[in-house]
Amino acid sequence: MSKGFASNYRIVVLAVGIFLCFGGVGVRLLFLHVIDRDQLVRYIDKARRQVTEEKARRGDILDARGNVLATSHTLVVVGVDPQVLRKEDESKWPELASLLDLPLAELKKTLSTKTRPTQAEDDTSDDDHDIRWAKLSEDVTENTFEKITALGVKGVYGERTYRRAYPHNQLAAHVIGYVNKEGAPAAGIEHYADFYLRGQDGWRESEKDGRQRELAQFRTREVPATDGYSVKLSIDSAIQHIVECELDDIVKKFSPEKATIIVSDPKSGFILALANYPSFNLNEYGKASMASQRNIAVADMYEPGSTFKIVASSGALNEGLVSPESPRFDCSIDKIDYKGKTRGLPREDHHFTAPLNTAEIISRSSNRGAAQLAMLLGEERFYGYARAFGFGQLTGFPVGGEIDGQMAAPAKWDGLTITRMPMGQSVAATPIQMHMAMGVIASGGLLMRPQIIREVRDAKGELVYSFDGVARSRAITERTAETMAFLLSRATLTGGTGVEAAIPNYQVAGKTGTTQKLVPVTDAKGRTVLRYSDREHVASFVGFFPASRPQIAISVIVDGADARAPNGIAYGGAVAAPSFKRIGEQLIQYRDIKPVTEPNQSLLVMGGGKL
C-alpha cells in the first residue's frame, strides 16, 4: 500500500470535523423530518397551501339564428389603496379620471380620503379606520384596464369579475331575464335554464410564496372548470324587433297602461317573439321598476272577451250540434229560457235584426249568439271545452311566473255565467293562454305547449338536447279546426269585426276582443264593488295566417288604450287588429310566407327587375 500524503493528526482532525458537520446536519434533518415533522407540515400547510377556485364561464343565450342575446365577459372592478399613493403620481390623476370616466374632482376626493370614521356601536375609540380599498369603478373593460395599468399609478388595483352582458339591451327582456351582480339568476331563461347555463366551477390546490403568488411547480390536484352550456331559444331577434317596434308604435299612438304581443309557430308551439309594455333594459335592471319587469303575457290575467267565443263555437261544431250555416239563432232577444228558468242575455254592441248562423255569430261577434251556442252544449260540456282549450290551467310556459287564470267549475256558477262566460266574461285568462287557445284551431285541433328553448349545446358547440313541439292534448277534431279556421277568416273580410287585420292576398283568421274592465265603484250602500266599465277596455286581436295552412299566430292585447282611441273606446278591431296586420306583413317578407290562394305557383321578384 502506498504511503499517505497527509499526517495522521491532520487527517483525524479533518475527518472528525467533517463527520461532526455531517452529524450536525443529520441531527438537524432528524429533527426537521422526523421529530418535528407533523408540527412543521401543519405550519407549512397553513402558510403556503392554497386552493384557488377556477370560475366556470356561464353559457350564452342565443336566438333562433344564433345571435347572442346574453353572454358573459370579464369586467374589472378598479379600486385604490389610498395609503400607498405616491405624490409623483398626482400628475396622472386627470388621465386616470378620464379612463375611468369619472369627474376629476370626484376621483381626487376618493384618492385623498385616507380614513373613514368608526361606525361600530361598541367601538368607543376616537380613532378613524384606515381605508385600504376604495372602489373607483366596477365596469372597466380589459382594454381600459390595460391603459390604467400602463399609467403606473401605485395603489390602483383591479379585480376581474365575470359579468353578464345583454348586447340587445331591452330586446326580449322578459324572456331572457337577467343575472344580478351577485351572480344569481333572477328571472327569465337565466333563472329557468340556470342548470344548463351556469357550468361547474373548478379548483386547484397548490402553494404560494411569501408575496401570495402561486408556485406553479407545487400544484398537486386540479379539477378544471366546466363551462356552462349555451341555450338556443326559439325567439328570433328580427321578429322580436318587429314586435317591439310595433309595441312602441302602439304606445306612441294610444298610451296604454300595458300591452303585450305574442308571435308563435302554431304547429309546434314555439314562441318566435314575446314582448310586453312596459319593458326594461336588461343591462340596467337595477333602474327598472318591478312593474316593468313583470311578464304580463304570462303573469297577468284579463277577461278575454269576444276572443273567447272560439270555445263555444268550436264546441258546438265539434259536437255536431250546429253547422256553420244552420241553425239560425235569434240574437235580438234579451231573455231566453234555459233549463226551466228565464235567463237574461248580455247586451250586444250591434243590433242584429235577422237571426244569425254560427258563421255569422263568429264573424259579427254576437254575444247572445255565443251564449246560445254554449247553452246548446250545456255547462259541463262547455266547461270541458274551455279546459280543453287550456283555460284555467298553466300552459307550461317556463319563464315569467305563469299564473293559471280564473275559471270556476260549473258547480260554482250562478244563473248568468252560462250566458256571460261564452263572450269572455266571468273568466280570466293570461295572454299566453288565449294565444295558445287560438293555436288549437291553427294547429288542427291540438293544444300545444308553448316552448321557448330550441336546443342546448355544450361549450364546444356540440348538441346536448334538442326540443321539439309538444302537444298537450287534442281539444277538437282536425275537421272542426279547419271549419273554425275558415269561419274565423270571414271575421277579417268586409263586414267582419277584424277587417283591419286583413292582409291582401292572404287568408287571415282571427277574432277581435273588446273587453270591459272590471273597476271598483262605490254602490248606493257605500260598499266598494267591481263593475264593468264603459270607459276602460282591453282591446285584443288573436289570429293566425294563412288560414288554411297556418304558419304564424299573432296575439295583440292592449290594455287601457281608451283615452286616445277613436270615440274613446279601445275596440279590438281598431286598436289591436291593425298591429296584427302590420306585423303579419313584415313576417310575410321575413319568413317568405306564400299565399295559399291563387296564384298557386309563385315567384318573388323585385318590382324593379324586368322579366
Added chain:
Amino acid sequence: MNKNDRHAFVSQLLVYTLVMICFTGSIGLGTVWLRNQIAQTANSVKSFENRTAEVERRLAETTTLIAAEQSPDELIRRNAEWRLGLAAPDFRTQIIRISENPEERLAAKRNREIFANAPTAKPVKFVMGGTR
C-alpha cells in the same frame, strides 16, 4: 497493520469521502437544477394559461361588442348614420307574385336575351340536283 498501511487507508478514506461529498453535492445540485427546471416549466405553463385566459377574456369582450353591433337597433342606427339607404322591399309595390311557371319564364327571358343580339342568318339557296 503498520504505519504506512494506516496512512494509506486513511488517505483512501479521505479520498472516498471527498468523492462521496462531490457525488452527493452533484446529486444535490442536480436535484436543485431539476427542481429549478420544473419550476421554470411550471411557470411557463402558468404563463401560457394566463395568456390563454387573457385571450379568452378579450374574445368574450369582442364577442359582446360584435353582438351589440349586430342588434337590430344598432343596425338601423348605422344605416341612418352612414346613409346606406337600406330598406325592406315594399310589400305592395316592390314585390310581385306571378302565377306562371318560373322556370319557363326565366328560360324564355334568357332565350330572348340570347337571340336579341344574334346576327341575322343569311337565307340559304338550295339548288336541286347538282351544281351550285
